[in-house]
Amino acid sequence: MSDFTMQQINHLWNIKLSKAPERQPLIAGLLDKRYIENLQWLDGKKVEILSPKTILRFIDEELIHDNDAILKQSGQFLHSMSSGERKQAFLQYTLSLKPEVLVLDHLLDNLDMAARERITNQLEAQSKNFSIINIYSRDDDHLGFLKDSFLYENGAISKKEKQTQRSNTTKNEHPLPPPLHAVSEHDNPLVAFNQVSVSYLDKCILSNISWVINKGQFWHLYGPNGSGKTTLLTMITGDNPKAYGQDIKLFGKQKGTGETIWEIKQKVGYFTTNMTFQFKRRQTVRDMIISGFFDSVGLYHIASDQQIKLANAWLDFIGLAHLNEKPFIDLSMCHQRMIMIARAMVKHPPLLILDEASVDLDDESAAQMTDLINRIAHEGETTIIYVSHRLEPGLTPTNSFELIPGEEGSTGLMREI
Template identity: 45%
Template sequence: MKHYAIESESISVKGDWVKHILSPQKEKDLPELDNKRGLLFSNVTLEKMIDDEMRLDNFALSLDKSRSIRTYSSGEQKKALLIYLINQKPEFLILDNPFDCLDVASVASLKESILELSKVVPIIQLFKREHDILPFITDVLVLEKEKLVKRHSLNSFKESLIHQNKDVFVNALPAAAGKLIEVSQVLVELKNVTVSYDERCIIKKLNWKIQKGEFWHLIGPNGSGKTTLLTMIYGDNPKAYGVDLFLFGHKKGTGESVWEIKEKIGYFTPSMTELFSGNHTAENMIISGLVDSVGLYRRPTDIQQRLAMQWLSLLGLKDKAQTLFYKLSQIEQRMILIARAMVKYPPLLILDEPSTGLDDKHANMMVSLINKIANESDSAILYVSHRTELGLKPDKKYVLTPSAEGSIGEVL
């Protein structure tokens, strides 16, 4: 039985190729699927069914009406969708990046179900990462503009990627704009910190210390408390008060405001790209990091413009300085927002899932940029992800492991 993989950057689940494959009238690309009924396993399908549950009271994915599918974890939602589709008895199935945003345990569980299904049903897998290609895949299809242009065996495709991972950025990081912020040697410290919600313990007796210049990877499955920790450090989570959480030498809640804390922290998460839909150029986006504004609303100085151009040159985006931010590609937007977070060289840089949703090529660019910041600056880095990226070089890992009594933390 043939199973196929297609790099998802070259195709859309709403595009012509997928529509034709799922229609009764097939294209000639995969004649073995002629007259066979296929279904689509995708976030698009999942979102529609969640919407149907809310609007039409159609609980097709929920085990019972007492619990909405919205309350399921990402892994549980995808498992429920797969079970539902299998029960429809498809003659082939298209999997659209099935492992996106899932932790290691959820990936393993979903993969086991798909492996069983592959024994009886042809699979077409859309993927972003070579690592995610399922082991039973026989052929990798290359599409350009929704047209099939080439076929690889799985082995030949993997061989073509062997030399892809390398350092991308050769220029040195630009100098800081001014004098660096003076802070204590210990930037973040947790002493026996326990957090509970509605009598459910999320994290239990965590002890952790982040010092100047260290590069940490915070890792743990979905629901282990990573977001809770981040909002306690960077945000205004009320759970941060009344526990022994120290930021930049001060116990949180004993003097410094949230804004004074945020001045010392650079922060990036992919969802931030949605905040900047106005007429902000790439150059102005970086300059706005110097004045702590969302976009730029004042005339920049020559020094600010020169510094922004140095960052854009490092990123290979000098020719896009006047391009509107929202018109840039996904990886370009993310790199610019990281430059914006770093332009003042904050004592602590927090990167929350910066490579999620990227393909291998662009993930390699992200890893190269993060390693460069770690090697050439004194900023401590807190990198948060359940995925360990190839080539990423953190000094240490802090691992959250869930238990019935709350997640415990361990330094590796």
């Protein structure tokens, strides 16, 4: 047994992943209690894991088995919260279970700066009560109060520190693929909110929001957890009934003048990180992209020769043509997300919404994602809304919209960048 595994009563570890794909076998092993050599001290301990997968499992328990533990704790179901709010609520629930070991899988992703500081201080104050393992991919997500830092690489944990290195990406010369059919023109602006307010019960979420989104713009939407970003997006995608009766124009039409939710969704490409967990069948990478033509979770139609040709062109564009016959579920997280963005873009929607596209990725993978998003923005005509708490280095939005919380709900501030 290594000399650093049994030295202290409470293990306080940072474990940096060498690359984001290393996360899958490590977390799977922890969930299934298949501990690698230097984590065998976990055996027999009460281990609680906070990860995207454990959060989704709990949401299933809420929806299928009426588990109301978090509702009783916070007054709200987990599935009705934003990604950042979910993580904070699930952390408090996990702590209430009194673990002997708390495993944090990319805890600080999805969290605004105030939440990161508050949670870090709470964990530091309680760290004498249990062991903590913080698994992370971005250098900024290292927890400074944890005593020991390790690297997870090729299935093993070592004390060796490794400096993050970003590889020089080879310029992709393949052009943005054309649409399958001519893209219909839409009136400018694509989206116009005029003094829009949204309340739930007695709580005001959005207050007098005015936001105009024009063709070809590249927006960065940001604000702290709970500021109403998700609510605002659902007003655009047609999923929120609160949009009716408001002064909102979507793609040239006043909201509530006869358009259907499906007509709106035909004009919006949407990606959020939770979408990748919905695809569990062993569809090939190419079939996943083709399914974007049919808006289906998986491919259940016979693709035309032109659809196959365009799917191949998208694989060339994102640099993943060599993976075309691989099962989607076997890909790295970064490659899955690149495929999902291509899937959202195959019909060249007027508007593309990317919700936390770089969350949980390592620095190199995030740079790869940034390059892809910039290319779509610069080479195409699709308007982009990029939602995040941090603006990735190198990302080049043209405008920003900030949600600023207040006692009467969040107000909005538009800026040109």
